[in-house]
Amino acid sequence: MKKQLLLFAALFLSAMLYAQGNYKSGYIITNQNDTVIGWINFRTDKQNQRQCEFKSDLGSAAKTYLPGDIAGYRFTNEGKYYVSREIQINETPQKVFLEFLVKGIMNLYYYEDEISYYFFENEEGKMEVISQQPERIEETGIRGDGSKVVRKDMRYVGQVRYLFRGYQPIVKKAERINFNQKSMMSIVEEYHNEVCTTGESCIIFQNPRPDDNGLKLKFSAYTGLQLSNYTFAVPYTVYENHNGKRKTVVKHRYYTESNVSPILGAQVNFINPRWSQSWSAQLDVSLSRFIKESSYDAMAYSFRLGVKYTYPKYRISPTVEAGAAFTYLNEDRDILRQKHYGYYLALGADYKIKTSQAIFIRLVYEDYPFADQMQQLDHDKIRLPHIKLGYTF
Numbered sequence: 001m002k003k004q005l006l007l008f009a010a011l012f013l014s015a016m017l018y019a020q021g022n023y024k025s026g027y028i029i030t031n032q033n034d035t036v037i038g039w040i041n042f043r044t045d046k047q048n049q050r051q052c053e054f055k056s057d058l059g060s061a062a063k064t065y066l067p068g069d070i071a072g073y074r075f076t077n078e079g080k081y082y083v084s085r086e087i088q089i090n091e092t093p094q095k096v097f098l099e100f101l102v103k104g105i106m107n108l109y110y111y112e113d114e115i116s117y118y119f120f121e122n123e124e125g126k127m128e129v130i131s132q133q134p135e136r137i138e139e140t141g142i143r144g145d146g147s148k149v150v151r152k153d154m155r156y157v158g159q160v161r162y163l164f165r166g167y168q169p170i171v172k173k174a175e176r177i178n179f180n181q182k183s184m185m186s187i188v189e190e191y192h193n194e195v196c197t198t199g200e201s202c203i204i205f206q207n208p209r210p211d212d213n214g215l216k217l218k219f220s221a222y223t224g225l226q227l228s229n230y231t232f233a234v235p236y237t238v239y240e241n242h243n244g245k246r247k248t249v250v251k252h253r254y255y256t257e258s259n260v261s262p263i264l265g266a267q268v269n270f271i272n273p274r275w276s277q278s279w280s281a282q283l284d285v286s287l288s289r290f291i292k293e294s295s296y297d298a299m300a301y302s303f304r305l306g307v308k309y310t311y312p313k314y315r316i317s318p319t320v321e322a323g324a325a326f327t328y329l330n331e332d333r334d335i336l337r338q339k340h341y342g343y344y345l346a347l348g349a350d351y352k353i354k355t356s357q358a359i360f361i362r363l364v365y366e367d368y369p370f371a372d373q374m375q376q377l378d379h380d381k382i383r384l385p386h387i388k389l390g391y392t393f
Contacts, residue, residue: 021041021053021062022041022042022043022273022274022275022276022277023039023040023041023042023055023058024039024040024041024042024075024076024077024078025037025038025039025040025075025076025077026038026039026040026073026074026075026076027073027074027076028040028052028054028065028070028072028073029070029071029072029073029074030070030071031069031070031071033071036054036056038054038055038056038057039054039055039056039057039058040052040053040054040055040073040075041053041054041062042075042078042080042273042274043274043275044272044274044275045099045110045112046112046113048080048082048097048099049082049096049097049098049099049111049112050066050067050096050097051064051065051066051067051097052064052065052070052073052082052097053065054073066095067084067085067095067096067097068084068095069084070084071083071084072084072097072100073097074205079205080099080205081099081100081205082097082098082099082100083097083098083100083109084096084097084098085097085098085109085119087111087117087119087127087129088129089111089113089117089129096111098110098111098119099111100205101181101184101185101188101204101205102185102188102189102192102202102203102204102205103202103203103205104188104189104191104192104196104202104203105123105191105192105195105196105202106120106121106122106123106188106191106192107120107121107188108120108121108184108185108188109121109127110181110184115131115132115133115134116131116132116179117129117130117131118130118131118184120163120188128159128163130156130159130160130163130184131156132153132155132156132179133153134153135150135151135152135153136150136151137149137150137151138151156179157174157175157177158174160174160177160187161174164187164191167191167194167195169190169194170187170190170191185204188202189202189204215270215271215272216270216271216272216273217268217269217270217271218268218269218271218280218356218392219266219267219268219392219393220266220267220268220269220360220390220391220392220393221265221266221267221390221391221393222263222264222265222266222267222360222362222388222389222390222391223262223263223264223265223388223389223390224262224263224362224386224387224388224389224390225260225261225262225263225386225387226260226261226262226263226288226384226385226386227258227259227260227383227384227385227386228258228259228260228261228288228289228290228300228382228384229256229257229258229382229383229384229385230256230257230258230290230336230380230381230382231254231255231256231380231381231382231383232254232255232256232257232380233252233253233254233377233379233380233381234252234253234254234255235250235251235252235379236250236251236252236253237249237250237251238251252379257292257295259289259290259291259292261288261289261290261291262288262289263286263287263288263386263388264286264287264288265284265285265286265287265302265388265390266284266285266286267282267283267284267285267390268282268283269281269282269283269308269392270282270283277312278309278310278311278312279307279308279309280307280308280310281305281306281307281308282304282305282306282307282308282321282323283303283304283305284302284303284304284305284306285301285302285303285304286301286302286304287299287300287301287302288300288302288384288386290329290331290336290382295335296331296333296335296336297331298329298330298331298336299329299330299331300327300328300329300330300384301327301328301330302325302326302327302328302366302384303325303326303327304323304324304325304326304344305323305324305325306321306322306323306324306344307321307322307323308320308321309321310350315351315352316349316350316351316352317349317350317351317352317358318347318348318349319346319347319348319349319350319360319362320346320347321344321345321346321347321348321362321364322343322344322345322346323343323344324341324342324343324344325341325342325343325344325366325368326339326340326341326342327339327340327342327368327382327384328340329382336377336380337372337377337378337380339372340368340370340372340381340382341368341370341372342366342367342368342369342370342382343366343367344364344365344366344367345364345365345366346362346363346364346365347362347363348360348361348362348363349361350392356392356393357391357392357393358391358392359389359390359391359392360389360390360391360392361387361388361389361390362387362388362390363387364384364385364386364387364388365385366383366384366385366386367383367384368381368382368383368384369381
């Protein structure tokens, strides 16, 4: 039964993940320069630069456009604009959707692969690319004591100087320019405002939060009641005949002690709205108590790591959670097994108070069926079903 529950949870979560989208209002630009208004899947930079998933309305099936199929596409409210271009990376030509950051005397585009690239396009349409390799750690070899130093790739400073060699203010401050969207957009805008003779302002397409990777943290605190079940495994010996030989076999009888105790805990959810509005990774820690008068008294420290799915359409949002769990029982008399490994499944609902705040309730089934071969009491098991009421802020 336990295996069936876990399999069902895995299949359900996989199916929901596959079907999930994050569609925002926007439009595509055809190769004939016509615009078609609809809804576009708002994913990460890497995903948006590979393809455009478009719906004419939210109830219709999505159509996927690759670079070259359309001239570009744009999100209405998110400030993201992508255009189809052919670029060269490591001498390999490829068609991609470049993110259009600034339009002016010099255009600026952004592309993210294993590393980030900035493409500067002059008035003749010639592109220059600037990139930065990750930091690396090297041994200095000076003292012979294994000393190490962090090497940062600063080649982009010289590239910026050469690219803007005709405009000395940028050349002079090149060493102070950071390798991020905000800095690159700033120097292109400054260059345009100085060089442009018509007085026309450059157009910035980027949203007001450049360099935002989309990852958000949501913190929650909760309390509730937990039914703390400890199942003792008492060994006993039986004698069985195997092929005419008498063999000693150790078996176990099981009995369970239970108590209801308060539970206090906190959660942090890691969510990337550009990947999904509904899915998040979740870390949960809690404190509860195992107690039996004149026998044992233990504090239970529980840690859970899993995923959460929220149906976000309504103010009261149904939720499903699943993941792995670990509980440590701190008890002086060594009556109870200390380390327990298991899983949890939860159903509940979030009631939204504000955009980022909510009250929630959860019904949690938490089981620890896995043995710990490092302990003598490895056949003992616990179950921690509980109900909790909390607040996300």
